[in-house]
Amino acid sequence: MTKKTKIQLFLELAVPDEQGFSRWVDSAEFSGKYKELKLGNGGSWCRASSQLARQYIVEFDKTRTLGNSIDAIRLAGFNRKKSFNQNIRQDIKNYYKSQKCVMLGINGCSENTKIEIDHKNGRKDDNRVSNIATQKLEDFQPLCKAANDVKRQICKSCKETNKRWDARNILGNPYSFYEGDENYTQELGCIGCYQYDPVQYRKSCVKRISDEVSKYSARFILNKLYPEK
Structure with missing residues (x-):
């Protein structure tokens, strides 16, 4: 007997009608x-x-209940909007699945350390990336589940506020962005944000710091990395 998916199990509980409406299903x-x-x-x-x-x-x-947990779920009709296809082409999955998380440097077997293939653009609004035929390796990155969960919340906040995450939230990161500033724009999109591409962020930092070394003292550079309190 084929095991039912989580969605099939929920639909069995919720029993939506012909219009896609269901009762409230308590957690x-x-x-x-x-x-x-x-x-x-x-x-x-x-x-x-x-x-x-x-x-x-x-x-x-x-x-x-108290707190921010989900207490009940219901279906309120069919979704008629065109949605972003999150499927990732198999060759891209194969390329990244054995690599280490670009943020935490791990690839483990536990729930929070296993690798997930992340859409770098957290807004998921690029039609080219939605089409598996036109996806590119550089549209994705390997993140462990813990890092991916955090990134998802950061991207959600950016989408709500149009304010990008400051990389200097991590002690030792010398610059806020590798392109642009905190304001999200259609022109740059996610490019320039640490969460979008931490590898490119680090490469950019090496170049910028190398340029500054020739102009400033070592103390200046150290203070940029670890500001004195």
């Missing part, structure tokens, strides 16, 4: 046969980028 129901539906970091099977959300309008109730 307490995710037990026994449906225990795989238990919500972890954001509920990967029901988040905005999931297959479920591409098919249905998914609504969450976070008011039943």
Whole structure:
């Protein structure tokens, strides 16, 4: 007997009608046969980028208990909007799956250290990348799950505020961006943000610091990397 997917299990619980509307399904129901539906970091099977959300309008109730956890989920009709295809071409997956996380330098077997292939553009609004036939290796990067979860939240905040993440949040990073500034623009998009490409950020830092070394003292450079308090 073929094992049911998480989406199939949820639909079995929710029982949407012909218009795609369902009852509220309380998270307490995710037990026994449906225990795989238990919500972890954001509920990967029901988040905005999931297959479920591409098919249905998914609504969450976070008011039943204290905190910000998802207490109940329901479907509010079919999603008629054209959605971004998150599928990644197999040769790209094969290329990155054995590499180490470009942020944390690990590739492990535990839940948080296993490698995920990340769409570098966290907004996922590029039609070329949505088409597996036109995807390029440089559209993606290997991140461990822990780093990818954090990046996802940072990209979400940027999308809401149009303010990009400052790389100097990490002690020792000398520059905020390798191109552009904190303001998100259509021209640059995500390019220039550490989260978009930490490898390119580091390469840019080496060049810029090398240029500055010829002009300033070692103390100046050290203070740039580790500001005195």
